[in-house]
Amino acid sequence: MSARDIAAFGSRTGDPRPRLEAASPRYGEKLIFVLLALCALISVFTTTAIVISLIVPTIGFFGEIPFADFLFGTDWAPTFADATFGVLPIVVGTLTVTFWALLVAIPVGLLTAIYLAEYAPARVRRTIKPVLEVLEGMPTVAIGLFALYFVRPLLEDVFPFFPWGGPFSVGVAGIAVGLMIVPLVSSVSDDAMRAVPAGLREGAYALGATKMKVAARVVLPAAISGIVAAVVLAASRAIGETMVVLIAAGATPQLLAPWEFTDSIQTMTAFIGTTATGDIATGTITYDTIFAVGALLFVMTLVMNMLAIRLVRRFREAYE
Amino acid sequence: VTGARDPLPGAARTRLAVAGARAGTASVLGRTNRADRVRELAFLTLLVIAVSFALAGLAALLVWALAKGAPRLNVDLFTQGPSSLSPETAGYRTAILGTVYVIGGVVLLIVPIGVGAALYLEEYADKSRWWNRFIELNVQNLAGVPSIVYGILGLAFIVRGPIDLGFVAAAGSATLALLVLPTVILASREAIRAVPPSIRDGALALGATQWQTIRRQVLPTAIPGILTGVILAVARAIGEAAPLLLVGAVTFVTVDPSFFEGGFTTLPVQIFNYSGRPQEVFQVLAAAGVIVMLVVLLAMNSFAIWLRNHYEKKLS
Numbered sequence: 001m002s003a004r005d006i007a008a009f010g011s012r013t014g015d016p017r018p019r020l021e022a023a024s025p026r027y028g029e030k031l032i033f034v035l036l037a038l039c040a041l042i043s044v045f046t047t048t049a050i051v052i053s054l055i056v057p058t059i060g061f062f063g064e065i066p067f068a069d070f071l072f073g074t075d076w077a078p079t080f081a082d083a084t085f086g087v088l089p090i091v092v093g094t095l096t097v098t099f100w101a102l103l104v105a106i107p108v109g110l111l112t113a114i115y116l117a118e119y120a121p122a123r124v125r126r127t128i129k130p131v132l133e134v135l136e137g138m139p140t141v142a143i144g145l146f147a148l149y150f151v152r153p154l155l156e157d158v159f160p161f162f163p164w165g166g167p168f169s170v171g172v173a174g175i176a177v178g179l180m181i182v183p184l185v186s187s188v189s190d191d192a193m194r195a196v197p198a199g200l201r202e203g204a205y206a207l208g209a210t211k212m213k214v215a216a217r218v219v220l221p222a223a224i225s226g227i228v229a230a231v232v233l234a235a236s237r238a239i240g241e242t243m244v245v246l247i248a249a250g251a252t253p254q255l256l257a258p259w260e261f262t263d264s265i266q267t268m269t270a271f272i273g274t275t276a277t278g279d280i281a282t283g284t285i286t287y288d289t290i291f292a293v294g295a296l297l298f299v300m301t302l303v304m305n306m307l308a309i310r311l312v313r314r315f316r317e318a319y320e
Numbered sequence: 321v322t323g324a325r326d327p328l329p330g331a332a333r334t335r336l337a338v339a340g341a342r343a344g345t346a347s348v349l350g351r352t353n354r355a356d357r358v359r360e361l362a363f364l365t366l367l368v369i370a371v372s373f374a375l376a377g378l379a380a381l382l383v384w385a386l387a388k389g390a391p392r393l394n395v396d397l398f399t400q401g402p403s404s405l406s407p408e409t410a411g412y413r414t415a416i417l418g419t420v421y422v423i424g425g426v427v428l429l430i431v432p433i434g435v436g437a438a439l440y441l442e443e444y445a446d447k448s449r450w451w452n453r454f455i456e457l458n459v460q461n462l463a464g465v466p467s468i469v470y471g472i473l474g475l476a477f478i479v480r481g482p483i484d485l486g487f488v489a490a491a492g493s494a495t496l497a498l499l500v501l502p503t504v505i506l507a508s509r510e511a512i513r514a515v516p517p518s519i520r521d522g523a524l525a526l527g528a529t530q531w532q533t534i535r536r537q538v539l540p541t542a543i544p545g546i547l548t549g550v551i552l553a554v555a556r557a558i559g560e561a562a563p564l565l566l567v568g569a570v571t572f573v574t575v576d577p578s579f580f581e582g583g584f585t586t587l588p589v590q591i592f593n594y595s596g597r598p599q600e601v602f603q604v605l606a607a608a609g610v611i612v613m614l615v616v617l618l619a620m621n622s623f624a625i626w627l628r629n630h631y632e633k634k635l636s
Contacts, residue, residue, distance in 0.1 A: 022529075029529055029531050032531045033444055036436045036437070036440035036444060037440050037444070039432070039433045039434075039435075039436030039439075039440060040436070040437040040441055041455070042433055042437065043455060043459045043462055043501065043502070043505070044454075044455060044458055046462060046473070047461070047462060049477050050465065050469060050470075050472075050473045052477075053472060053475075053481070054469075054472065056476075057476070107370065108370045108373050108374055109374075110370075111366060111369075111370030112367075112371050115368070115370065119364065119367060128375070130621075131375060131378065132374065134378065134618065134621055135374065135377070135378045137552065137556060137559070138381065138617075139558070139559025139560070139561070139588055139610075139613055139614075139617065140559065140561070140562070141559065141588040141591050141592050141595075141610070141613075142381065142559070142591075143381070145591070145603075145606055146380075146381045146384055148595070149384070149388065149603055150380065179374070179377040182377075186374070210356050210359075211360060212359060212360050212363040215363075233464065236464055237464075239466070240465075240466025240467065240469070241466075242466070242467065242468045242561075243561050243562055243588075243592065246592070247592065247595055247596075269466065269468045269562070272468050272471070272472070272566070273562060273565050273566075276471070277565050277566070277570045282480065290472065291472060294468070297466060298465065298466075298469050301464060301465065301466055302461065305460075305461055305464035305465075306461065308464070309457070309461070
């Protein structure tokens with residue numbers, strides 16, 4: 001029974017109860033609702049615009065370059081007179097940076113999260129968390145410069161037997177990106193571990209487990225979906241990172257083993273960044289290449305982000 | 321012998337029994353294995369090393385920037401434009417002005433749109449409807465899209481394409497605003513959700529309309545949280561360079577920029593520009609720029625953290 005029905009019923013039976021409806025149509029309220037809904041819809045427009053702006057030139061690109069040549073070609077020289085469009089070298093370059101970044105960020109971020117969630121006294125936690133947030137908000141240009149002018153010479157001093165070449169090194173860029181994503185890994189894992197119910201820990205302690213065993217064998221497995229989400233998010237961030245690799249990894253598209261450390265490489269993001277800065281004419285194949293690489297990058301990160309969102313939702317549902 | 325006096329009075333006997341039992345229990349349960357203790361200590365050491373690694377990385381970055389850039393921390397840094405001929409006196413004048421323009425535009429765009437979207441999602445949206453859940457998922461996804469992809473969007477849609485602004489500061493503002501909008505929306509939603517429902521129920525019960533409730537009760541309570549989110553988003557926008565490379569912030573700008581016409585550049589892009597040169601003097605100049613940027617960002621971050629702590633104490 002709606003409010004109107006109740007009011008009508010009241011008037012029929014002679015009951016003097018007031019009508020529950022608004023006295024006026026409240027057009028202002030409706031207008032505000034529409035305006036706020038439009039604000040929310042801007043995010044949908046943004047996604048649509050991203051997809052359209054990527055797809056249209058990408059279709060043009062594949063009209064000229066066969067799909068298989070792009071995806072499985074091993075020679076990347078789209079700006080040369082005799083252009084080749086095999087995207088593998090810059091994809092592998094991106095994965096190499098991500099590999100080194102995760103090699104740093106997973107152990108450091110995860111152990112930091114264990115410390116923050118299980119060991120740190122409240123006061124230490126209150127100090128460390130904001131500091132990590134500062135690291136997370138560090139401009140990527142600053143991290144790139146730090147990598148190129150500080151980390152690179154430092155590592156050369158420590159490991160003089162590495163085959164150091166020019167100023168650029170994929171490993172140094174990877175380590176710098178890793179340092180940048182440590183706070184992401186630690187904060188998401190920390191959230192997941194703190195969502196584990198205290199009862200699980202108390203049960204383990206009652207059975208005589210030590211603190212380390214509780215952390216490693218009870219809390220860690222219980223929080224695993226959140227931790228995996230943290231790693232996936234971090235990998236996605238590393239894949240999409242531009243300035244650090246642009247500054248510290250160089251611009252040499254070459255197909256190297258993914259564990260290569262000292263060589264200069266180009267990543268997908270760095271290609272977009274360097275190529276789009278030159279004032280290239282619209283409609284040329286080089287211009288369309290930017291969008292084809294962008295589309296590939298977008299699809300890669302989108303898949304990882306969807307996976308991470310799903311995993312985070314799972315640990316939220318399990319324990320809240 | 322019956323009737324012999326008990327050598328201990330009752331109370332003392334009880335005490336002895338309790339002490340004995342306690343010692344017995346402790347010897348069984350309190351016995352920590354030596355290997356366990358060593359492992360425990362080693363693990364804690366490992367944890368502390370990991371935490372120190374992250375903190376040391378940040379500290380090294382700050383110290384490096386300060387040490388390297390200190391010689392160029394002078395007035396020229398703020399009053400002089402860029403120059404590749406006389407890098408000894410070159411500075412960031414046009415870049416700083418460009419940043420002010422671009423970030424001003426970002427703030428004007430993200431505050432109304434971000435708060436509006438958050439209000440819609442928290443106060444109006446019916447979560448059982450698929451389109452509202454879709455909008456939510458969409459915002460979460462946008463938060464993870466690489467910044468350079470926003471640059472592509474800006475190039476195709478804002479600089480050229482339907483909006484067609486050209487390579488100007490306004491295009492940079494719009495691009496960065498879209499980039500940080502998800503951050504503002506997510507943070508504002510948290511802040512709005514933290515407002516106790518009883519406040520809303522009270523206002524509605526007194527006859528306030530939904531918008532009156534939001535404007536007079538919900539928003540004032542949520543303002544500190546929203547402000548924290550906006551500050552963090554703006555801080556991110558200030559340090560962002562990648563998307564701006566695509567919307568034209570790369571030209572060597574020697575005249576003061578304006579919002580809707582002429583080339584522009586920003587602080588991080590100018591720093592990147594200097595960093596690509598091999599001469600030592602440009603490295604120093606780049607490091608000095610990093611110091612300027614970090615001072616601004618650290619001030620904003622500290623303010624946001626202070627605001628949040630202050631606010632958390634008040635609500636609880």
